[in-house]
Amino acid sequence: MIANITNWQQQAEQYLLQGNYIHAANLYEQAIAQEPDVISYYWHLGLLLLLQGQEAEAQMAWMLPMTEAEEEKLQEYTNELLQVLKIEAERRETLAEYSLAWTIRQHMREINPSDIHNLLKIIQLSINLEKFEDTELSEWGIIEILKSRDAVNLSTDFLQYLLALVIEKTPNYPVLLDLIEVCLPYISESADCFWIVLPAAMKIGHTYKLPALAARILELYLDVDSQNTEALRQLAIFYQNSGDYYQGIETAKLCYSQSQVLPDKIFAIHLVLRGLMTAGGYWEEVCSICQELENLLQKFIKAQPLPLDEVRTLRLLSPAFAIPHIKDTPEEFRTIHNQIAHIFQSNIQATFQEQTQKYSQRNVARKKLLSAGKKLKIGYLSYAFRQHSVGWLARWLLKHHNQDQFETHTYFVSYKLVNDFLQDWYVNQASHAHKLGMNALEIAEQIYKDEIDILVDLDSITLDISSEVMALKPAPIQATWLGWDASGIPAIDYFIADPYVLPDSAQDYYTEKIWRLPHTYVAVDGFEVGVPTLRRDELDIPTDAVVYLSAQRGYKRHPETTRWQMKILKEVPNSYFLIKGAAEEETIKLFFYKIAEEEGIDCSKLRFLPQVALESVHRANLGIADVVLDTYPYNGATTTLETLWMCIPLVTRVGEQFAARNSYTMMMNAGITEGIAWTDEEYVEWGVRLGKDAALRQQISWKLKQSRQTAPLWNGKQFTREMEKAYKQMWQRYLDG
Structure with missing residues (x-):
């Protein structure tokens, strides 16, 4: 016993x-x-x-x-x-x-098998052990049990925790939608649920680039809390990003109608504009709403000071992105924009006063210890180090940097968890690559920790997080390059330009010092070109026809420029016009058909081309065109470079603002003046002349081919040396100041 x-x-x-x-x-x-x-x-x-x-x-x-x-x-x-x-x-x-x-x-x-508490615990443990399979949620009956409301005495705190955990670890599983839908009724406080669902939608929509799935998640939440304006804002963005333009526009309008305070109204009306312009063709409405946006911005400036939280502050700059697409009035535009940028920085620095002071004090202390001959640390900040127009153009600077004299750091904002070979290339190219998220303070702290000497922002106002980082001033010298026009943020010292992309008078209305490189503000060694998928016979275009092409997104389609293009088509016998670019298909067709009919053009001369998956194929397909017709007042940039690399004549209208002079500087730096128009009439004249004169087209094509060996536009190494020289001069000025 x-x-x-x-x-x-x-x-x-x-x-x-x-x-x-x-x-x-x-x-x-x-x-x-x-x-x-x-x-x-x-x-x-x-x-x-x-x-x-x-x-x-x-x-x-x-x-x-x-x-x-x-x-x-x-x-x-x-x-x-x-x-x-x-x-x-x-x-x-x-x-x-x-x-x-x-x-x-x-x-x-x-x-x-029906103990929901135990089943949910197993899911938690599976995630901790990295052995979770999304099929378990349905195969074990978890979804059905939660849907039936038989989960008696279920801890809502644990359910919220587990939902957040599943979202964090497995955000791209379709079954996630079912889980969110059945969990929502158990979570009594909609605010608690919102702060689980919103980060999930943001990560899925932006980091994983699945905007349609992110939109569906927010739809589920809005079924519970239909008046949540923030959910409406983000839903409008995800609809638009997924190409559901109608829903994106209507949701943005609903958000605008529900917005009460000025900053919210400004951002909501920006979302309406964003949807209308991306879809393309809604021109009268775009002009009306753009004027309303300007009125709201002026009203906001006059109402200062207004108490603003960080989120509302972040939304101040992006609405201005719309205005240069509408009109070419930089002095007027920048007067408003620079004031908004000043308010933006003041609020950001007030929110993070301790960090801003820490960065400033360290920069002052370090200055006394630094020398002109030290190895400079250059930081590049962007969300576009990937297959993106900025990503395709910036790589030559990173490739040709002199590693003996410069230590390069790349700061990936919202690093994409997707298969992207160009993103991988950037990770491997810099001396140090930092894969970061969407927290501006964490990014700024990393830059501060790395003791960066010169921080170069490639995003400007196209990303609010990058603007916030620059406003915090984590580096002693800060510059904007490539991504867009200058942001106007006072903490940015320089805007990198060239002799052509801004007029001589531009410094009068820029807060940043315009640093003009000797030739061009951008250069590439070339582009990868694939196998074309377009043929004239398949498009029902005669072999001897003159083919014009315009390949721009819907928001660059201005009715006046389109009217010039139709006038060109009318003057050139046997001519056709190919139209390509992301937009709402039916709307953009109606936009072109209406203007064509008003100008007496048979709509059968127009061809609308589908998007292609690979940029290399897109470039190869440019070869079908005899002449490319640029947009105005917002020119092409990457598309212009690609056109010139493919040795195709281009017609561009030169304006006053940065966005209206990109093609001009690129053509000048490729050694081409044929096709540069300084007036509306000249644009039409060049378009007609190039269409009728095959010999002239051949001559331009030959000059462009020869320019690959000699022109500054195609010399990434020379451009890099010029940028490096500029960095050294900026550094010397800083030490001498």
Whole structure:
């Protein structure tokens, strides 16, 4: 007979805690031999066998009393066994022994497959062990149990935690939608739910680039809380990003109607404009709303100072992006924009006063210790180090940097968790690559920690997070390059330009010092070109026809420029016009058809081309054109470079603003003046002349081909040396100042 029952059970418990399962199991086997009717001994023996990996033996130990039990005792025995297993599973979880806890709970699932508490715990453990399969949510009946509302006494705190965990670890699984939908009714506070769902939607829509899925998640939330304006804002963005322009526009209008304070109204009306312009063709409405936006901005400036939180501050700059697409009035535009940028910076620095002061003090202290001849640390900040127009153009600077004189750091804002070979290239190219998220303070802290000397922003106002980082001034010298026009943020010292892309008078209305490189503000060594997928015969275009092409997004389609293009088409016999670019298909067709009919052009001369998946194929397809017709007042940039690289004549209208002079500087730096128009009339004249004069087209094409060997536009190494010289001069000025 085993000694005193209390003593041996305490000894068995000690063995269990020590991990000596064999000795503990031996004690229970002896106990069963002497007291076979004590059912609890079987539960503990089976557990100890399970902990030794003897799963079949464990199940046999549990089943032995079950097979001999009367019907009314079965449920009681089952509950006792589950309680023993639950206590041990929870102990293992406390010890972070997740694998054992997972094994125990899997056996609990086999015994009671409808215990929602246990099922959700298994999901949590599976995620911790990185073995979660999305099919488990449906195969185990979790979705159905939650949907039926049979999850009695379910901890909503744990459900919220688990939902956030599933979203974080498995954000691209379609079953996620089902899980969110069935969890929402259990979460009583909509605010609690919102701060789980919104980050999930943001990550899925932006980081994983699945905007349609992100939109569906927000739709589910809005079924619960239809008045949440922030959810409407983000939903409008995701609709537009996924190409659902109608819903994107209507949701933005609803958001605008529900917005109460000026900053919210400004951003909401920007979303309406964003949708209309991206879709293309809604010109009268665009002009009307753009004027309303300007009025709101002026009203906002006059109303200062207004208390603004960080989120509302971040939304101040992006609405201005729309205005240069509408009109070429830089002095007027920048007067408003620079004031908004000043307010933006003041609010950001007030929000993060401690960090701003820390950065400023360290920069002042370091200046006394630094020398002109040191190896400069250059930081490049962007969300576009990937297959993006900026990504295609900036790479030559990174490739040709002199690593003996410069230490380069790339700061990836919202690093994309997708397969992108160009993003991978950037990761490997810099001396140090930092894969970061969307937290501006974390990004600024990394820049500060790296002791960057010159920070170069490639995004300007196209990304609010980058603007926030620059406003914090984590580096002593800061510059804007490439991504867009200057942001106007006072903390930015320089805007990198060239002799052509801004007129001589531009410094009068720029807050940044315009640093003009000697030739061009951008250069590339070339582009990858694939195999074309377009043929004239497949487009029903005669072999001897003159083919014009315009390949721009919908928001660059201005009716006046389109009218010039139709006039050109009318003057050139046997001519056709190919139109390509992301837009709402039917709307953009109606836009072109209406103007064509007004100008007496047969709409059969127009061809609308589909998008292609690869940029290399897009470039190859440019070869179908005899002449490319640029947009105005917002020129092409990357598309212009690609056109010139493919040796195709281009017609551009030169304006006053940065966006209206990109093609001009690129043509000048490729050694081409044919096609540069300074008036509306000249644009039409050049278009007609190039269409009618095949010899002139051939001459331009030959000059462009020759320019690949000699022109500044195609010399990435020379351009890099000029940028490096500029950095050294900026640094010397800083030390001398």
